[in-house]
Amino acid sequence: MPNILNTALNMSQSVLEQGLIYALLALGLYVSYSVLNFPDLSVDGTFPLGSAVTAVLIARGVNPWLCLPISFLCGAAAGMITGVIHVKFRVTNLLSGILMMTALYSVNLIISNGSSSLFIMSPAMGKIFTGRLAGVFPPVVSKLLIILICVAAVKLLFDLFMKTKCGMMLMVCGANEQMVKSLSVDSGKIKMLGLALANGLVALSGCLMCQYKYSFNVGDGTGSMVIGLASVIIGMTVLHKVKFLKNTTKVIFGSVIYYACIKIALNLGLPPHFLKLIIAALFLLMLIFNNKILKGVKEDA
């Protein structure tokens, strides 16, 4: 019996670890998809961009904490370009994302100097999970606590930002672009800023993931969009009635719930090739439910 309890504890811990790392990705998608109403596909490229930058920097001996803001900035720059393509060159939102995602595939390979994967396993290459901070906590929970600290800090900063005039404009811009224009603010700039913020968060998530699994792979980004969107929708749906929680908190919970579902699916003992179907079914279920409760708020996805 204690064995089963132990396994269950281990599992909830790893669900939290991965769920929280992907929560940053989900926050990014919350900005682009929920706030700005922009289905941004560039995230499939910005997530591994964060990973690639981190792996290269860490291999060169750069401080792993410094990799976090650098990854954020790289992601933000990519998001900004998506914004420029969309706003300045009037390319549709879907296409500008696809363009950016395609270009980033090459960019990521250029960063990694052509190799499809980079490894930072060697203890000589410092990771935030092996640094001085990790030594402060008991080893069993140190990874989780460090991730928690990062995510909490990002969430608080993000919430603060949303309270500024800029953040307010972002909210308004997604809901009613005309309103922003009537306030004589350039809605295009607001969109670019939002996309930069969104992709910065996604790259930050990629940076944490790279340090968590000690490697970068050019395929890391495959499915990021689905993971992030599912988390946003699950969070907003399951917790829609909980009024005292901020949306950002709901999104973070959503990501953890998403990973809990995947864990359960893995544990059901289904043949592995069924897993993606289960994920899709779960996602669909949430979408149907979401459309019922949020009828009229969002018609297109």
Place this chain on the structure above:
Amino acid sequence: MKFFKKSRFFAAAALTLTLALGGCGGSGNQDQDAGNQNQAQTQDQDQEAGKVYKIGISQFAEHASLDNCREGFIQGLAEAGFVEGENVEFDYQNSAADMSLSTTIAQQFVDKGYDLVCAIATPAATNFYALGKDAGIPLVYCAVSDPVVAQLVPEMGKAGEGVTGVSDIIPVEKQLQLIHSMFPEATKLGILYSTNEPNSETQIALYEEKAPAYGIEIVTEGVADATYIPMAAETLAAKVDAITNLTDNLIVENLPVVLEKATAANVPVFGSEEEQVKNGCIASEGLDYIALGKQTGAMAAKVLSGEDISTIGSEYVDPEQSKLTINKAVAESFGAVITDEYAARAEYTE
């Protein structure tokens, strides 16, 4: 009203899960039971007799070669007395080439505290190593072409920290012998490869090193993605007497185009493993992935028997364990010479 909707949602969710469980449970067991018919009868008695080892198998993608690795691994263990259903239980997971899923599966194996984990292909191995290193679960990898670059082991022949395994290496020398024997006049051998697969560059270097001994010169043509393959294949076919494939995934996935362009230029294409010969390549002296898996299984058996994993050196697959496959129809159409020695041990496909 809202409450009603919510309960309906949960009912639907529960129903879906039940259906999924009921529908897939059967096939899942079948999958794991493959090759072990009398498991059900013997399981109960033997579980009491001794320890049942739990082994997690994390396979990175759905791929015929990797499936063979897994099958070989299970066979290799069985040959050493670790038989599925008797004293071994497998948890097989496949991440369908999804990196994030591969990480989740690795984490899952750590959580369950298995006795041993077998990782098939590099991403599966490195993901498990990153997460499971501190948990003390021994990792045996299979089909990791360069474990030193992947930072799993310090150098070939040595084990890493709780990790060892078997690497694949294509039998270049034997393939060259085969090509030379079938087409003694061929002097220029073409290789089409994808520029973002590091393994391909390693394999080309091997070919370039060994080819001069057979009077063969290697001509290469790199492609960045699938759209360039038709053009590159055409260009290459015009310059060479024969083409040989590497284990390059991009090229192998687009084999029909390569074959079409090469055949149009009357140039035979040699495969890097038997599946490609079944799909129209002339012949291959390729890696036997079952043998690779078996060798890994034998290694895992040593670990389970109590040997310290750090003393079990990492190895390459035995180069003698290659498999010759010839496509009869294609060989005849090119008028290839098949010597008696080759004819005796070849496996033919139509």
